[in-house]
Amino acid sequence: MWLEDVGLRYHRRGPWVLRQVTVRVAAGEAVVVGGRNGAGKSTLLQLAAGVLRPSRGRVLDRPAVVGWVPERFPAEQPFTVDGYLAAMARIAGLSPAATERTVRRWVDRLGLGPFRTVRLAQLSKGTAQKVGLAQAVLRPPGLLVLDEPWEGLDAAARELVPQLVDEVLADGGSVLVSDHRGETVRLPGAREWLVVDGAVVERPPSGEAAVAVVELEVPVGQLPATVARLRAEGHHVLRVRGQSAPPEATGPATGPSSEVAR
Ligand SMILES: Nc1ncnc2c1ncn2[C@@H]1O[C@H](COP(=O)(O)OP(=O)(O)OP(=O)(O)O)[C@@H](O)[C@H]1O
Numbered sequence: 232m233w234l235e236d237v238g239l240r241y242h243r244r245g246p247w248v249l250r251q252v253t254v255r256v257a258a259g260e261a262v263v264v265g266g267r268n269g270a271g272k273s274t275l276l277q278l279a280a281g282v283l284r285p286s287r288g289r290v291l292d293r294p295a296v297v298g299w300v301p302e303r304f305p306a307e308q309p310f311t312v313d314g315y316l317a318a319m320a321r322i323a324g325l326s327p328a329a330t331e332r333t334v335r336r337w338v339d340r341l342g343l344g345p346f347r348t349v350r351l352a353q354l355s356k357g358t359a360q361k362v363g364l365a366q367a368v369l370r371p372p373g374l375l376v377l378d379e380p381w382e383g384l385d386a387a388a389r390e391l392v393p394q395l396v397d398e399v400l401a402d403g404g405s406v407l408v409s410d411h412r413g414e415t416v417r418l419p420g421a422r423e424w425l426v427v428d429g430a431v432v433e434r435p436p437s438g439e440a441a442v443a444v445v446e447l448e449v450p451v452g453q454l455p456a457t458v459a460r461l462r463a464e465g466h467h468v469l470r471v472r473g474q475s476a477p478p479e480a481t482g483p484a485t486g487p488s489s490e491v492a493r
Pocket of ligand 1: 266274275
């Protein structure tokens with residue numbers, strides 16, 4: 232899935248929260264999104280999940296099934312836990328039999344058994360968060376977006392979050408997780424994005440400071456699109472041969488290479 236030149240402001244004349252963000256997350260990849268309070272992490276996640284529409288730019292190739300877990304589960308709804316999850320399963324397109332089976336499985340897995348007939352508004356924050364997690368995975372998501380998923384969860388449920396992430400990745404899905412408490416360590420192998428001043432920068436993986444230079448041959452007509460894609464994937468395009476000026480080259484030129492990946 233791609234965000235291409237995405238900008239967002241909440242109001243017509245309001246400040247740009249995100250500007251010209253181009254990022255890509257591939258199938259089977261997890262990304263942890265960091266940044267200070269108010270930097271725009273939730274905004275980025277909501278754009279990826281399709282909860283917000285970009286003010287500018289496009290979101291491309293979003294998987295058909297998106298699981299979205301907001302930072303705070305909206306518990307002010309007149310449903311019991313069972314009733315809510317069953318309704319969400321039906322909305323997600325599950326048959327009545329699959330709905331019953333799936334809801335039971337997630338209720339058991341998340342330890343929600345004692346709360347099945349309790350109304351959402353009467354749940355503690357942590358238990359409501361578990362309901363929020365369950366509704367996002369009733370159908371295996373191609374993209375799972377978790378906004379601060381560890382907030383308010385008990386120890387057992389905190390351990391479950393990385394398991395859910397691994398299961399989505401193993402099924403070929405992608406996962407985006409925001410984290411301002413440094414729980415990233417629970418998701419080894421995840422990429423890290425940092426939201427700073429309306430932009431998204433990728434933190435290089437630790438221990439991978441060494442870079443390699445790769446030369447590519449590209450039909451001239453495909454050059455702008457190829458350069459854009461390489462950059463979106465986090466590569467540094469150092470130099471383009473065979474045309475007068477590199478399209479917005481971002482790094483220092485090194486030797487005779489054309490397209491260069493980090
Ligand atoms: N619905 C909204 N209307 C107007 N401004 C908003 C809205 N939601 C967020 N903002 C503003 O957008 C900016 C980014 O907010 P966002 O919630 O995306 O940041 P965040 O990095 O997730 O913060 P936190 O770590 O505190 O959750 C902030 O200045 C915030 O006040």
